[in-house]
Amino acid sequence: MKIISFSNLKDIINSGDVISIAALSSGNLPTEILKAIVDQHDNCNIPQDLTIMLTNDISDYRGDSYDLDSFVTRGMVKRLITSIITAAPETIRAMRNNEIEAYYLPQGVIATHYRSQTDASPGTITKIGLNTNVDPRYSGGKVNAKTTEDLVSLIEIGNQDYLKYHFPEVDVALLRGTYADTQGNIFMTHESHLGEGYSVAATTHKNNGKVIVQVKEIIQNGKFNPSEVFIPGELVDYVVVNEDPNYHRQAIQSYYDPALSGHYQITEIREPYLDLNTRKVILRRSAQLLLEGDVVSIGFGINNELSNVLIEEEADHLVQLNIDTGVFGGIIGSRDYFGMNYNLSARMRHDQTWDFIYNGGLDIAFLSFAEVDQHGNVNVSKFGDKMNGCGGFIDISQTVKTIVFSGAMVVGGQLNYDDDGVHITAQGHATKFVEAVGSMDFNAEYAQDLGQEVYFVTERAVFELTKQGLKLIEIAAGLDLERDILANMDFKPLIAEELKVMDKAMYHQQWGGLAHEIKSEYRL
Template sequence: MKIIPFSELKYIISKGDVIALAALSTANLPAEILKTLVELNDEDESFTDFTVMLANDISDYRGDSYDLDSLTTRGMIKRLITSIITASPETIKAMHNNEIEAYYLPQGVIATHYRSTTAVSPGMITKIGLNTNVDPMYSGGKVNMVTREDLVSRIEVNSQTYLQYHFPKIDVAILRGTYADTEGNIYMTHEAHLGEGYSVALATHHNQGTVIVQVKAIVQQGNFNPSDVFIPGKLVDYVVINTDSNLHRQLIQTQYEPALSGYYQVTKMQEPYLAFGTRKVILRRAAQFLKKGDVISIGFGINNELSNVLLEENVNHLVQPNIDTGVFGGWISSGKHFGMNYNLSARMRHELTWDFIYNNGLDVAYLSFAQVDQYGNVNVSQFGDKMNGCGGFIDISQTVKRIVFSGAMVVGGQLSYADNKVTVTQEGEISKFVTEVKCIDFNADYATKLQQEVYFVTERAVFKLTNKGLLLIEIAPGIDLEQDVLAQMAFRPIIAKNLKVTENDIYQNKWGGLNHLLNSE
């Protein structure tokens, strides 16, 4: 390991390099290294044609740092391999305009492939992604017309079909830790998430590439417990020491808060309870599919606020929420507090969390939807002008036995919940229930073959997936079946003979029924 100034990066990173990052938003983001690359490129435009590979989106919500858009707007990226982009608008625009090559591949596959490609293994071979948009039978994960190379292929092993992912070899890993010791060992002492940096470093070292780590400071070897080493010094080539704290934030919301790294527990919730309205009504009904002791995958979108509802209902101790970044239990925050997770029961490396998920660690997944079609297929990645990507949606939805999809039935609808019933006061403009989805991120036929139990919860109705399509099993009190539900769908679902009406106690400011429901099992 060699400690270098940021200025020496110009001699280490080259035009056309394959660069791997291991960050989520600003967490674990080596922003000062990115700043240096941007400034070097601004001098002579020599840092271009990069292939950038990362499992999660990186973003500068605050406006005082450097992120994916900082590279994209300068033409520094030739090819992007990721799973999700939600906060990099200029990068999405470049993808729309065919200015960069881009792939959306499953997050878990990206995070775990780093240690699957070794001298004694054939690379990433998995069933994850079969019969979805990343399957070469569809788009193979290609985002636009300029993206032509196949990174995914179908193969047969022992008469079973798998996908083989062909990721490029890494030239440079750009990573972040809190400290490096004098032997080059990296510690994640102040970080909110551990990430997959170890495996990225390992894969880079295997390829005889270069591993660069941004840290806050150098400490004497032996000052920390050796069990706390996150990346051993053998895998680290260069260390740069942060000079601007804004470019080494723990999270978007805070420079550093010890509780977010597990150093103490808080005694009260750090965010307000979700306001009563459509989102809360949907989540309350969705939560009724929980069972005591469930390990829950908390998905991005509306379901990120499920933990908020569980806390308000005083049932958080009866189940264990999980976020695939490596967060287990505790208080999983949402909204503006997203990423600020307190009182965790466990914290794991990103790629090890996917091992947990792939090995039936989850009991139920709470996922969102953008479109649902007549067969029960779901699209979350591309709709309207949005090109969000699949994130970990495909990995999770193909490995868990029980899935609850949650979301509004119609975009923009205005509803009233007075008198413990639902009234549509103004109809929305875009129905999410369409004849055919634009992208298949969840394949309903494949799910039935996997014998998954699947529900769709909206503010107006609840559906269940069957081998014949969507079965309408429940409508909200006050809702007109024909006008408010069926007329807002591009297809007619199967209607249960014993169509139920949702219990009306969830349509009030205070509920309190979930604790009783879970404890009565």
């Protein structure tokens, strides 16, 4: 291991390299390394034609740092392989305009594939992604017309279909830790999550690539417990020491908060409870599908605020909420605190978290939707001007026992809530229940084959997935079936013979009924 200055990076990173970054937003992001690479390009017009591989979105929400857009706007990126992009508008524009090649592949598959790139393994072979947009019988994960190479192939083993993923070998790993000792061992002491950096470092080392780690400080060997080593020094080639705290933020909002790395416990939620609005009504109804003891996966979108509702209802102790970054238990932040997770019960490597998920560790997942069709297929990745990608949606939705898709039924609807129920003042301008989804991210027929239990919860109605298609099983109090529900769908769903009405108590400013519902014997 060598300790080098940021200026020395120009002699290590070359045009055409495949670069892997193990980060989420600004968490674990080696931002000062990115700045040094961008500065080199600005001065010398190199490196170029880079392939960037990410499991998660990396982005500078603050507007004063360096991220994926910094590379793309300079024409440095030839190919992008990731699962999700939500806050890099220039990158999305470049994908839409066919300026770069791009693939959206399942997050868990990307995170775990590094461990399969060994001489003893045939590579990544899995059922994750079958019958979705990732399957080569659809688009194979290709985002645009410029992207032509197949990274996913369909194979058969034992008369069963599998997908084989063909990832490029990594030339350079750009990673981050809190400390490096004098032997190059990396510690993640202050980081908000662990990530998949160990696996990235291991496969890069196997490829005779270069592993570069940004840290806050060099410490003496033996200062910390050896069991706290995240990446052993034998896998680390270079360490650079951060010089500007703005380029080593633990989370978007803070340089270091001990509560985010498990060194301190907060006594109360750091954000106000939600106002009574459509978002809160949807979450209240969705949460009634929980059962006591459930291990719960929280997906990106509206469900980030499920923790908020559970805490307000004094029901958070009845279930365990997890997110797929490797954070178990605790309080999952939302809004200004999105990405912040307090009072953790455990944290583990990102790739190991997917082992937990793939092996049936979850009881129920709360996911979002952009479009739903009459069969119950779901699009979450491509709609309107958005090209978000699938994130971990496909991995989770193909492994969990029970799925709750949550979201507003109509875009732009205006609704009021009182003790009598729901009152619609504007129906909205675009339905999310369509004839055919724009991207097959969840295949309803395949879910039936897997024996999954699937619900769709909106502010107006609740639907259940059946073998015959989508069935309306519940309607909000105060609404008219034809005018407020069916007229806002591009198809007519099956309708339950005994159509239930949502409990009006949900529309009270103060409810207090969720804990009782979760303790019930059946999902409601």
